[in-house]
Amino acid sequence: MSDPFIPASVTVEALQQESHDVFTLSVCAPSNYAGFTPGQFNMLYLPGRGESAISISGDPGNNSTITHTVKAVGNVTRALCDLRPSQRIGLRGPFGRGWPLEQANGRELLLIAGGIGLAPLRPVLYAALEAPKRYARITVLLGARSPQDLLFTEELQRWKSHTDLQFLASVDNADANWQGDVGVITQLIPRIEMNPKNVLAMICGPEVMIRFCAKSLRDRGVPADAIYVSLERNMKCALGICGHCQLGPHFLCRNGPVFGYAEVERFLMTREF
Ligand SMILES: Cc1cc2nc3c(=O)[nH]c(=O)nc-3n(C[C@H](O)[C@H](O)[C@H](O)COP(=O)(O)OP(=O)(O)OC[C@H]3O[C@@H](n4cnc5c(N)ncnc54)[C@H](O)[C@@H]3O)c2cc1C
Structure with a gap:
């Protein structure tokens, strides 16, 4: 090896x-x-x-x-x-440990991405769209600071009109050409069609966004163990040796970066050194 x-x-x-x-x-x-x-x-x-x-x-x-x-x-x-x-x-x-996509079979797959957080979720969407009938529904919620901060803009247009996707995007600050929602991404959650008991949610973005999105999902009745998040910390070895990315008992590089929300909720917003 x-x-x-x-x-x-x-x-x-x-x-x-x-x-x-x-x-x-x-x-x-x-x-x-x-x-x-x-x-x-x-x-x-x-x-x-x-x-x-x-x-x-x-x-x-x-x-x-x-x-x-x-x-x-x-x-x-x-x-x-x-x-x-x-x-x-x-x-x-x-x-690292990736998203539990196989657990979403037969369920509603809900992807929530803020800013660059769309990058680690895009491979999930590619995989899900290969076999969309595997899922009861696929929903993508996207948030960005402004329309100029949106990534993968050509693909976004395709996803917006994709018949197998419920797709909503919101920006904090709109310009004259923006036709989508304006405001924080959490405001989209009460509006989407979903069966909260059958959802598997994956969230990636700034930690404050993760916390508020998880709360909104919980308020709609999504169980804590149906919410997964991807976290970031300063990382050096990536092999679970150096300890730079340690968060409580977890090494982000080895045990994460994807975690069940319940596993890490109490450590979110912990400042790193
Ligand atoms: C598992 C994982 C996946 C990541 N995926 C991506 C990705 O797909 N795309 C991407 O652009 N970035 C990603 N990052 C963040 C990326 O690793 C850091 O932005 C990068 O290491 C910063 O290095 P630098 O030398 O450019 O900046 P530095 O000069 O080291 O730092 C610049 C600023 O960024 C902050 N910073 C440094 N590292 C991190 C970090 N890991 N998380 C948050 N803030 C940090 C510093 O505190 C400082 O304020 C990921 C991080 C992790 C742990």
């Missing part, structure tokens, strides 16, 4: 700008690549810069290209967003 600390060298295939500070970075999969589970992440490494945990945002059915969607916030992510095709970067992964 290869050393999980040593990154594979992979070639950048494409870099697509999604918004002013978010880019989708596709790399050629290494020869021994065995695919990923939606919700898993890779560690992307740039010599002289460092390494960052980035979720896999592409189609789980595609084993030749690995896709990540990166928000340029600091040293490593800014450099990742400056890459050009044919440059090489280091990649370790995939790591």
Whole structure:
């Protein structure tokens, strides 16, 4: 078995700008690549810069290209967003526990994404839309700061009119062209069609959004054990050794990043060091 600390060298295939500070970075999969589970992440490494945990945002059915969607916030992510095709970067992964999509069979699948939180949920949607009849209903709720912050805009148009999807989007600040909802994403929850006893919800976004969405779902009668969330913490080794991403008894890299809401509710909003 290869050393999980040593990154594979992979070639950048494409870099697509999604918004002013978010880019989708596709790399050629290494020869021994065995695919990923939606919700898993890779560690992307740039010599002289460092390494960052980035979720896999592409189609789980595609084993030749690995896709990540990166928000340029600091040293490593800014450099990742400056890459050009044919440059090489280091990649370790995939790591972590993904979304429990198989548990959604026969149930209503509800995806709630805020901002860059759509990236780790997009592979779930790709997989679900491969076999939509497996689910009693598929709903996507999307929130963004403004229309300019929406990601994957061409796909959003397709999802909006997809006959197998209930799709609602809301932005905090609209412009003159925006025709969707305005306000926080939680306001969409009371309006959607759903049978709360048959839902499996997956939420990804800022922790404050996760808490309020989970509360709204609970208020509509969704059981706590039907809500899953993906969390972020500063991560270094990704192998459950260094402890940087520890949250209470959990190591996010090994036990997460996806958790049952009931498992982590009391640790949310805990400041990291
Ligand atoms: C499991 C997991 C999946 C992730 N998936 C994605 C993804 O798909 N796309 C994406 O753009 N980012 C993702 N992140 C966040 C990403 O890892 C950080 O933004 C990145 O490591 C920051 O590194 P930097 O050197 O660019 O910034 P730094 O210079 O290290 O930090 C810049 C700012 O970002 C904050 N920050 C650093 N790391 C994190 C973190 N892990 N969570 C929250 N804030 C952080 C710092 O406190 C600082 O304020 C994920 C993180 C985890 C743990």
